[in-house]
Amino acid sequence: MNAIALSKKSLPLRRSSRVLIARSAVAIAATLAFGACTTTFAQDSGGSRFERHHGGEGRDVKVMIISMFGPEGQVWLDRLGPWKAIKVPGLSPDYPDVHCNRQDICVMTTGMGHTNAAASLMALTFSDRFDLRRTYFMIAGIAGIDPQQGTIGSAAWAKYLVDFGIQWEIDAREKPDSWPSGFLGINTKTPDQKPPLDYRTEVFALNAKLADTAFALSRNVTLSDSAEAQTARAKFDYAPANRAPKVIQCDTLAGDTWWSGKYIGERARVWTKQLTDGKGVYCTTQQEDNATYEALKRAASTGRVDLNRVAALRSGSDFDRPYEGQSAADNLVNYATQGGFAPAIENLYRAGNPLVQDIATHWGEWCDGVPAR
Numbered sequence: 001m002n003a004i005a006l007s008k009k010s011l012p013l014r015r016s017s018r019v020l021i022a023r024s025a026v027a028i029a030a031t032l033a034f035g036a037c038t039t040t041f042a043q044d045s046g047g048s049r050f051e052r053h054h055g056g057e058g059r060d061v062k063v064m065i066i067s068m069f070g071p072e073g074q075v076w077l078d079r080l081g082p083w084k085a086i087k088v089p090g091l092s093p094d095y096p097d098v099h100c101n102r103q104d105i106c107v108m109t110t111g112m113g114h115t116n117a118a119a120s121l122m123a124l125t126f127s128d129r130f131d132l133r134r135t136y137f138m139i140a141g142i143a144g145i146d147p148q149q150g151t152i153g154s155a156a157w158a159k160y161l162v163d164f165g166i167q168w169e170i171d172a173r174e175k176p177d178s179w180p181s182g183f184l185g186i187n188t189k190t191p192d193q194k195p196p197l198d199y200r201t202e203v204f205a206l207n208a209k210l211a212d213t214a215f216a217l218s219r220n221v222t223l224s225d226s227a228e229a230q231t232a233r234a235k236f237d238y239a240p241a242n243r244a245p246k247v248i249q250c251d252t253l254a255g256d257t258w259w260s261g262k263y264i265g266e267r268a269r270v271w272t273k274q275l276t277d278g279k280g281v282y283c284t285t286q287q288e289d290n291a292t293y294e295a296l297k298r299a300a301s302t303g304r305v306d307l308n309r310v311a312a313l314r315s316g317s318d319f320d321r322p323y324e325g326q327s328a329a330d331n332l333v334n335y336a337t338q339g340g341f342a343p344a345i346e347n348l349y350r351a352g353n354p355l356v357q358d359i360a361t362h363w364g365e366w367c368d369g370v371p372a373r
Contacts, residue, residue: 058131059086062104062363063356064124066139067348068117068288070095071341073109075349076140080105080356086130090123092116098124103360106130113256114165114291121295125304134367136210136309136359137296139289140352142344143252144335145316146265147236149283152229152319152340153245155351156252157215158312160280161204162272163290164255167195172263181267185274191267194274203275204293207308210370211249214311217354219247224346228339235323245316245343247351250283251276252314254290260332265321284314308369313352317344 067073073095077083083099091098092111100106110120125132143156150156170182185195197203223245236242253268272282289312299305317340322331358366365371 058127058129059100060104060131061100061106061135062360062366063106064098064132064135064137065105065107065352065356066121066137066141066292067107067109068141069109069112071345072141072348073099073107075345076107079349079353080107083107088123088127088129090127091120095120098129105356105360110288110292113287114254117288118291118295121292122298125296125299132299132305133303134306134309136311136366137305138352138355139292139310139312139314140348141286141288141314142317142341142348143284143286143314144258144260144318144320145285146250146269146283147238147241147319147321147323149240149250149281150248150316151233151241151243151245152316152338153223153225153343153347154240155218155223155245155247155313155315155347156284157211157218157247157249157351158252158284158289158314159206159208159211159249160251160272160276161206161289161293161312162251162253162275162280162282163199163202164253164268164271164285165257166199166202167271180270181263183264183267183271191270192274194277197275201290201294203280204290204297205276206310206312207370210309210311213370213373214313214352214355215247215249216373217358218351221247221350221354223247223350224343226339226343228337229343230339232319232338232340235326236319237324241319241323245347248283251280252284252286252289252312253282254286254288256287258332259285260321260335261328262321268320284316285320286314289314311355313348315344315347315351317341 065076077099080101083101085097085099087097094111095109098106098108108124110117145154167183168186172182175182179191184191185193188195233242251272269282272280296305296310300307318335318338322328
């Protein structure tokens with residue numbers, strides 16, 4: 001083999017080497033940028049409470065995506081790998097691993113319902129496997145949706161998390177005639193009174209700046225749809241129920257009971273207004289978010305988590321009430337025929353990934369908090 005041939009054969013190796021060197025340089029720069037972040041956490045006379053008990057060790061995480069059941073997590077696992085699976089004691093036996101990639105983006109799945117969500121988040125945040133002090137947490141799950149605020153497939157960023165389960169309830173067949181439903185706040189006399197919030201988990205306000213930034217990054221993305229969803233929404237004679245899905249901003253209601261109906265739906269709107277002093281607008285109904293946030297709040301009280309770094313995204317998989325002429329029972333029992341499940345799962349990724357990638361790829365702007373833009 002002559003020298004010219006040898007030189008030509010060496011070129012691919014040299015190119016490959018240059019690519020590897022460039023990639024390594026990028027990785028090193030990202031690591032240095034991550035380590036250089038100067039966020040100050042809760043201090044006391046003994047130093048950071050987190051550092052005293054945790055040692056400040058564990059894998060750094062830029063974004064932790066919180067899903068509730070398999071398909072919600074899988075839409076991320078299919079797109080952002082390769083992944084490293086990290087077992088965390090105390091997570092759901094159905095989802096015992098947290099998956100993390102080279103961008104320091106991780107995905108966890110809690111299990112459905114408020115009990116699973118709280119237990120899994122407590123296990124995660126008090127584990128020594130991760131350093132979560134600078135981590136952005138993004139709840140990303142599907143939900144029922146109010147047809148006056150969105151439609152099947154719409155993706156909604158929330159500023160308020162409201163618990164629908166912490167109420168008194170009288171069977172609607174036995175309620176006073178003047179009451180619009182059988183619900184009222186605990187330790188109130190009438191349904192129009194705001195309760196004293198003795199549980200301290202009834203309502204949480206998220207970082208509005210983060211919610212606005214997430215919305216701004218994703219508001220123009222094209223969302224997924226399906227023929228079945230188009231047929232379902234066409235049965236409504238008003239917007240936005242009968243329009244194409246888009247990214248929106250409105251608030252989310254948690255409660256383990258799946259419900260359907262005009263009157264319960266009206267209560268959901270009123271309850272959200274009551275608990276947020278008129279600032280919140282109900283649009284999605286799910287099971288877990290208040291429990292998830294409370295677990296993060298407990299971790300934040302020890303310096304392990306920054307509550308200003310929590311975002312909540314919910315996509316509409318089905319309507320929370322029937323169209324005119326449909327029964328509430330049919331809307332609930334046959335919710336799957338609305339065709340919203342697949343678009344809602346896909347749209348968690350489409351609406352959520354702009355925020356995830358902005359944080360991961362511009363960490364220098366995000367590491368000390370939500371950037372001013």
